[in-house]
Amino acid sequence: MDKKTKKTELILETSLLLFSQKGFYATTMPDIAKKMNMSVGNFYNYFSSKESLAQELIRYSSDKVGAMIRSVNEEDCDSKEKIEKIVSLYFKLAVEKPQYLDYFLRVYLANKEIFKDGCEGMVCVASFVTEMMIFFEDGVRKGELRDQNFFSAFGLFMGYLGGFVFLNGENILDNNLESFSKDVAFNIYQALKVHEAS
Amino acid sequence: MKITKEIIQKIEGEATLELEWENNKIDYAKIKFLNFRGIEKILENRPFLDALLITPRVCGICNTSHIIASINAIENAYVNMGIKIDITKKAKRIREFALNAEKIQNHIKWLYFSILPEILKINGEDESSIRAFEGKEWIKSQKACATILKAMSIFTGQWPHGSFCMVGGVTCDPTQGDIYESMRYIEEVEEFCEKEIFGLSLDEFISFETSIQIKSTNGNLKKILEVLVDKNLNHMGKSYDRFISFGNNSSLKNPKKCEATRVLNADINYVGESLLNSFFEPNGYTYSKSAIYKNRYYETGPIARMMIIKNPLIRDLHKRNKDSILTRIIARISEIAHLILKSKNLLKKIDIYQKSCISPNIPYDSLTSVGVGYCEAARGSLIHKVEIKQGIIKSYDIITPTVWNLGNGSRENPAVAQKAIMGLTSPNDADLVFKAFDVCAVCTTQ
Amino acid sequence: MFSKVFKILHHPQINTPYSLEDILKTDAKVDFLVIEGALSRSEKILSRFGYSFKDILDILSKKAKYIICAGSCASFGGIFRLQNEAKIFGALFSGKEKGGFWFNNSKVINISGCPMHPRWFVETLLKLHYGDKLSLDEYRRPKEVYSYLVHHGCLRNEYFEWKVDCKDYGEKEGCLFYEHGCQGPMTHANCNKILWNSVSSKTRVGSACFGCTEFDFPRLALYETKKHMSLPSAPYGISKRAYYSLAGVAKGFKIERLEKRLIDENN
Numbered sequence: 030m031d032k033k034t035k036k037t038e039l040i041l042e043t044s045l046l047l048f049s050q051k052g053f054y055a056t057t058m059p060d061i062a063k064k065m066n067m068s069v070g071n072f073y074n075y076f077s078s079k080e081s082l083a084q085e086l087i088r089y090s091s092d093k094v095g096a097m098i099r100s101v102n103e104e105d106c107d108s109k110e111k112i113e114k115i116v117s118l119y120f121k122l123a124v125e126k127p128q129y130l131d132y133f134l135r136v137y138l139a140n141k142e143i144f145k146d147g148c149e150g151m152v153c154v155a156s157f158v159t160e161m162m163i164f165f166e167d168g169v170r171k172g173e174l175r176d177q178n179f180f181s182a183f184g185l186f187m188g189y190l191g192g193f194v195f196l197n198g199e200n201i202l203d204n205n206l207e208s209f210s211k212d213v214a215f216n217i218y219q220a221l222k223v224h225e226a227s
Numbered sequence: 228m229k230i231t232k233e234i235i236q237k238i239e240g241e242a243t244l245e246l247e248w249e250n251n252k253i254d255y256a257k258i259k260f261l262n263f264r265g266i267e268k269i270l271e272n273r274p275f276l277d278a279l280l281i282t283p284r285v286c287g288i289c290n291t292s293h294i295i296a297s298i299n300a301i302e303n304a305y306v307n308m309g310i311k312i313d314i315t316k317k318a319k320r321i322r323e324f325a326l327n328a329e330k331i332q333n334h335i336k337w338l339y340f341s342i343l344p345e346i347l348k349i350n351g352e353d354e355s356s357i358r359a360f361e362g363k364e365w366i367k368s369q370k371a372c373a374t375i376l377k378a379m380s381i382f383t384g385q386w387p388h389g390s391f392c393m394v395g396g397v398t399c400d401p402t403q404g405d406i407y408e409s410m411r412y413i414e415e416v417e418e419f420c421e422k423e424i425f426g427l428s429l430d431e432f433i434s435f436e437t438s439i440q441i442k443s444t445n446g447n448l449k450k451i452l453e454v455l456v457d458k459n460l461n462h463m464g465k466s467y468d469r470f471i472s473f474g475n476n477s478s479l480k481n482p483k484k485c486e487a488t489r490v491l492n493a494d495i496n497y498v499g500e501s502l503l504n505s506f507f508e509p510n511g512y513t514y515s516k517s518a519i520y521k522n523r524y525y526e527t528g529p530i531a532r533m534m535i536i537k538n539p540l541i542r543d544l545h546k547r548n549k550d551s552i553l554t555r556i557i558a559r560i561s562e563i564a565h566l567i568l569k570s571k572n573l574l575k576k577i578d579i580y581q582k583s584c585i586s587p588n589i590p591y592d593s594l595t596s597v598g599v600g601y602c603e604a605a606r607g608s609l610i611h612k613v614e615i616k617q618g619i620i621k622s623y624d625i626i627t628p629t630v631w632n633l634g635n636g637s638r639e640n641p642a643v644a645q646k647a648i649m650g651l652t653s654p655n656d657a658d659l660v661f662k663a664f665d666v667c668a669v670c671t672t673q
Numbered sequence: 674m675f676s677k678v679f680k681i682l683h684h685p686q687i688n689t690p691y692s693l694e695d696i697l698k699t700d701a702k703v704d705f706l707v708i709e710g711a712l713s714r715s716e717k718i719l720s721r722f723g724y725s726f727k728d729i730l731d732i733l734s735k736k737a738k739y740i741i742c743a744g745s746c747a748s749f750g751g752i753f754r755l756q757n758e759a760k761i762f763g764a765l766f767s768g769k770e771k772g773g774f775w776f777n778n779s780k781v782i783n784i785s786g787c788p789m790h791p792r793w794f795v796e797t798l799l800k801l802h803y804g805d806k807l808s809l810d811e812y813r814r815p816k817e818v819y820s821y822l823v824h825h826g827c828l829r830n831e832y833f834e835w836k837v838d839c840k841d842y843g844e845k846e847g848c849l850f851y852e853h854g855c856q857g858p859m860t861h862a863n864c865n866k867i868l869w870n871s872v873s874s875k876t877r878v879g880s881a882c883f884g885c886t887e888f889d890f891p892r893l894a895l896y897e898t899k900k901h902m903s904l905p906s907a908p909y910g911i912s913k914r915a916y917y918s919l920a921g922v923a924k925g926f927k928i929e930r931l932e933k934r935l936i937d938e939n940n
Contacts, residue, residue, distance in 0.1 A: 099914075150925015159918040162904055166913060169901035179903040263718075265756040276896040280883055284752050284787065318843070344688045359687040360676040377870045384878035385869030387788050388885075391878050393842040399878035400845045402936075408872075583843025583879075 033075075040065060040075055041089045044082060045128040053136045058082075080143055087137045087144065087153045090129040095156035097122065102160055108168035109218050115164070116190065116214040120206045123194045130194050161186070168221070175223045186217055228254065231654065242633075242666060244657060245512075246648075253657060255641070256648045257504070258633050259512055270623040274591060275301055275615045276394075278623060282611065283388050285625065286667060288336075290387045291329040291379075292604030293611070293625075295322055298392040299475065299600025300611040305394065308596040310587050317581035318396035320573045321382050323476050325391065326602060327570045328379035331416065332372040332386075333605035333665075334529075334563045338424070339368040341662045342556060343447065349659075350454045364423070371419040378412035378570075381405050396584030403579055410574050417567050424448055429564040436539040438547070438557070448560050455553050464552035464660035466647040470531030471520055471631070473601040473608040478536055478569065482601075484525060485534045488542070495599055497521045498610065500626060504635040517634025517642050518610075518626050526550065526643045527607025527631040528665065530558040538565075552647075552663040559665065592618035604628055606665050632664045675795050678802055679705075697724075697732055705798060706737035711746040711753040711761045712774040718760060730774065739801055740764065740780045743794060748783035748812070749773075749888040765813060769888040783813045787885035792867055793818045812888065814861070822909060823874075823882040824857040826865030833858070836924040837931045842879060845935045849881040851905060854896045856884035858908035 030038075043064050047056045058079055062072035076082040101114045123130050137144065137154075144153065151158050165182055168174030174182070193213060197206040229248045245257040266285055270278055282297045283290035302312045339357055343364075347354040356362040376386045382399045383389030391398050401409075417429060425432045426446030435441065441452050455461045470485040471493055482493040501517040502508045517524070525531070530550065533541035540561060544554045594615050601610045607628030614621040634642035641649060644664055648657050682703060683691045696703070708730075716725035734740055742764045745751040749763040750773065762773035765781050775781070782801075784793050797815050800807045808816040824830070832839070832848035839847025849855035857865075860882050864874045875882050883895050898905050907916035 151921040152925050155918045155922050158921055159914055162902075162917040162921070163913050165902040166904045166917075167901075174902070176901060177903075182902055264753050266752070269752060269755045274894045274897065277891070277894065280895050281752060281891060287788065340687060354688075357688065359684065359689055360679075360681055365688075366676070373870070377872045380870035380873045382878060384873050384875040384880055389878070390875055390880040390883065393880075396843050398842045398880040400843055584841060586841050 037075055038089075040072075040082075041086055044086060045090070045132055048086075048136060049128040049131040053083075053140065081147075083136065083140075083143050084147050084153055086132055087148060088156075090132050091154040091157040093129050094119075094122070094133075095160045098157065098160035098164065102163050102167070108164075108171070108173040109222070111164060111168075112186075112218045112221075113211070113214040116217065117207070117210045119190050120193070120210050120213075123197060124206055127194075127198065130191075131198065134191055134195060158183075172223060174221050182221055185220055189213065189217060244648075244661065246654065246657060251652055253649055253651045255638055256645050256657070257512060258635055258642075258644060260633075263506070267623045267625060270620050273620050274618055275304075275594065275613065275620050276591065278611075278613065278620060279392060280390055282623075282625065283390075285627070287387050288333055288667065289329060289604045289606065289609070291325050291383065291389065292602055292609050294390070294392050295326055295602045296600045296604075296609045296611040296625075297613075298322075298394065299602060300598040300613045301394055301600070301615075302598070303600055304594065304596040304598025304613060304615055305587055307598060308594060310589060312395055312587060313585050314396055315581040315583070315585070317577055317579070318583055320577050321397045321399065321401075321583075322392065324570055324573045324577075325379050325383050325389070326476070326604075327566045327573070328375050329386070330603075330605045331375045331563055331566050331570070334559055334566075335368055335372050335375075335420075335424075337605075337665045338447070338560060338563075339365055341665070342451065345659050345662060346451050346454050349458055349460070367419060367423060371416050374412050374419075375416045378409040378416070381409045393584050393586070395586045396582065398584065400583045401577070401579060406574055406577055406579070410571065413567060413571055413574070417571075420563055420567060422446070424560065425564060429568055432561075432564050433568060437543045438540065440540075441557075448557070451556060451560070452553070455556070460656075460659070461548050461553040462551050463651065463656060464555065464647040464663060465549050466526055466643045467524060468550045469523065469525045470534045470550075471525035471527050471608065472531045472535050472603060473610070475602050477573070478565075479532065479603070483535045484520065485531065488534070488545070490535055490537070493520065495601065495610070498626065500624075500630070501634065501636075503637065512635075516626075516630050517636065518631040519634075524634065524636060524640075524642050524646075525631060527628050528555075528559070528605075529562040529607075530555045531607060532603060533558045533561065550647075552660055555663045590618075594618050606667055607631055627667075629664075629667050633666060674799075679798065693729075696736075697729065699736075701736070702738065703733075703736050704738045704802070705741055706733050706739070707741045707743050708747040708764060709743045711750050712764060713757075713761045714774065715760050718757070734778070734780065737780060739782060740778065741794070741797065742781060742783045742785075744789045745785045745787045745885060745887075745890050748785040748814075749890070751787060752891055755891075766888060781813055782807075782809065782815065784818075785812070785814060785886045785888075786862060787890060790818075790862070790864070790867065790869065810861070814886075818863050819861040819886065821861065821863035821866055822858060823860040823862050823864050823876070824908065825863070827857055827874075827876045828865075829876060832931060834923065835926070835928050835931050836920055837928070839879075844879065846931070846933075849876065849879075850898065852898055853881050854883065854894070854898050855881035856887075856892075857882040859906065860884045860887055861909070862886040 044061050047061060047064060058072060059069050062069045097118050098115055101111050161183055162179065165174065165179060169176045193209060196202050231246050232243055243259040245259060246253050247255040266281065270281055278297045279294055282293040285293050305312050343357050344354050356364045359365055380386055382401060383391040421428055424446050425448055426444035441449050468487050472479060473482040473495065474480055482495055484491050484493040497520050499519045501519050503517060505511045505516050534545060541554060541558045544557055548554050595617055597614045599612050601608055609628055610626040612624040633644045636642040636645060644661065647660050651657050651660065681689050683689050683693055683696050712726065713719040714727045719726040742748045746753055747763055749766045749768055750761055754761045765773050765775055765778060767773050782797060784797060810816050810819050829848050832846065833850055837847055838851045839849050839853060850858060857876055865876060868874055884890050884892065907913045
């Protein structure tokens with residue numbers, strides 16, 4: 030990795046942390062530069078606007094989550110097991126590096142106007158959505174998951190996980206997030222699996 | 228009594244003719260089609276649209292007729308369920324044009340592959356000019372066939388096995404340039420036919436009212452007429468003198484039958500299929516079923532179409548020769564001229580700004596109905612019947628022209644071609660009578 | 674060219690110099706045996722002119738230098754295999770599986786398609802005749818023809834690139850891959866390169882490619898795109914990951930021009 034790429038990645042990680050601690054609107058470009066010990070002028074060499082930084086961040090966090098799901102997709106196991114692994118990794122990420130999911134749930138989904146030019150449709154979250162497509166397509170092809178519209182399945186899976194991470198973030202859950210992993214995975218599998226003809 | 232077996236060669240598919248002789252005359256003939264392919268069964272439990280792709284594979288020669296009969300059956304099933312199907316004039320014209328082009332190539336192939344070699348042989352002439360792949364005339368006829376198929380493929384994508392029909396119309400959306408291009412090809416074929424087959428302009432030919440007028444022309448048509456008359460074969464091959472044609476095109480809208488010269492309405496509901504002598508019954512000997520109308524055999528094909536629309540030339544030939552091979556052969560050749568002129572007219576009338584297809588608004592799996600579709604294929608009326616339950620084919624039935632003409636009846640009530648063969652005195656004559664029907668074995672044993 | 678180079682000794686339908694019996698009885702060798710139609714060893718299922726087809730093939734295949742399977746039935750079994758999959762097959766394959774009428778026969782060259790394009794046939798024969806190099810794919814089909822996909826040269830390619838579905842049949846616009854069963858991106862054949870009857874092709878007249886050159890022809894539900902969780906299969910040789918990411922991205926844009934009529938006479 031060259032120096033500039035390395036620096037860029039550091040900026041992205043720092044911004045994610047700041048956004049998740051202080052909030053997206055409350056954090057300014059100079060705040061990030063300061064945290065990075067960079068001059069504001071130099072900082073703008075990396076990102077010319079907060080909008081372009083915001084868009085790069087969603088690509089970056091989508092890539093992180095995408096890579097995680099990809100590692101599960103590449104394993105040789107059935108859909109039930111894959112669901113368990115995805116849920117467990119997702120919750121682990123929510124606990125250990127909450128800034129990735131926070132950014133997606135609190136910034137990307139809530140502030141679509143920032144993303145409308147440059148992140149149309151799935152452009153910036155393609156790496157993550159693609160992995161979910163592969164997971165679902167494969168499950169149906171193998172006869173393990175019920176065939177349905179992609180979005181009804183995707184919404185059920187990711188909406189459920191997102192909701193849990195949100196509840197956890199609001200400190201509403203009565204137990205630690207990872208303890209819910211098994212039940213949540215079970216519920217998702219029950220909802221998505223092929224039903225034997227009765 | 229002696230029994231001989233004749234293998235009928237040089238037809239599409241395989242057929243065997245078993246002749247029973249009594250006093251040197253054919254006393255009875257069994258027509259055997261021996262290879263069964265089971266397309267109707269293969270269609271069961273498939274979504275009904277699959278029929279549009281699979282039924283054309285019944286025959287490499289009349290596949291367009293099958294897709295048309297199939298789409299007609301499917302659209303009829305929609306109508307029977309109370310769903311209106313609107314087909315624009317544009318789509319109707321394209322369908323009919325494709326069907327015509329297919330008939331034209333069929334008739335030209337039949338003329339040059341099946342009939343002319345026989346005529347030359349009978350006349351003791353050298354047949355090298357029509358020898359496959361070598362003869363000059365053969366090559367010209369092939370080029371004409373290829374050209375008419377180009378004219379058609381502009382709309383159907385390809386021949387054989389174009390898939391241009393869809394519920395509510397056709398899939399193609401031609402430009403005006405496409406139509407001009409198609410016209411250019413037809414005119415080339417027209418030129419071939421005028422020069423080689425009819426020996427005069429098609430417009431003049433279709434105005435003929437008597438067969439004597441043919442004598443003034445100079446083409447293969449005249450030659451065939453003269454050889455058959457010279458060799459006294461013009462009365463050979465008579466059958467019931469009963470004809471049937473279901474139409475469904477701009478020349479004949481509704482089903483009609485013709486008893487000698489009297490034309491009457493026909494009703495598709497009276498069409499039946501006899502399994503007599505087929506392998507589907509004990510002691511059967513053929514895979515061909517027989518089509519019957521009110522339990523009687525009728526002849527279908529160009530002769531039937533021409534008799535029903537009261538074409539003066541064919542009516543004149545019929546007056547002198549009844550339903551003999553002469554009338555049958557001249558009717559098929561004449562039809563080429565009519566089809567070319569009709570096709571040019573259809574092309575001129577296509578309005579490219581009309582919609583090509585108006586798909587019905589209901590999902591395929593909500594269709595539960597039965598439908599009957601028919602059209603005029605090269606060899607005669609082709610009927611498809613389909614029963615659909617929730618979008619899936621429950622049963623499919625195909626009645627091809629060949630099962631009208633070449634079915635197997637009984638000694639007392641022989642089918643059309645059987646009757647035409649009985650009483651002949653040589654296997655060669657039987658072969659010629661057979662070929663005059665334009666036999667297609669594959670159609671019969673779908 | 675064809676007629677100058679080759680002599681057709683026998684054809685069941687065309688006026689040719691020798692009968693089938695002549696050919697069966699002669700000791701002479703022939704260059705090409707051309708097989709059309711699905712095959713069976715059962716005499717009941719397939720016989721010809723009083724001989725069982727198995728006997729005919731046994732005799733003729735020994736006389737021939739090359740055996741050309743003309744069409745998908747002779748190559749894989751095709752439509753008619755569906756009547757009896759255990760007893761009806763192609764010359765070397767039964768659908769995808771190796772082992773048809775023969776298990777091994779190095780003389781066999783498959784020219785699949787329903788129908789086969791006449792140019793595929795003629796060009797293959799010419800290559801063999803002139804001793805030009807003929808490379809075959811895993812299904813023993815000439816690579817020069819079957820390395821192309823029907824998708825290559827399809828006039829609707831731009832709609833495929835931008836994931837614009839065909840709204841209804843009978844229009845010039847839209848791709849038939851997403852909803853209408855088109856197999857163009859996964860079917861091996863150069864249809865849209867050489868065209869049919871020299872003028873057109875299925876996709877050029879708004880009908881789908883039904884994959885007629887492939888071993889699984891005819892698939893069930895030909896006019897529907899088989900999807901899993903509304904996701905179509907990826908084009909031949911392209912990973913799902915590559916295809917879905919690109920497709921997902923392309924679908925996110927609404928390209929105004931591609932939503933309009935191709936020929937917009939009111940504008």
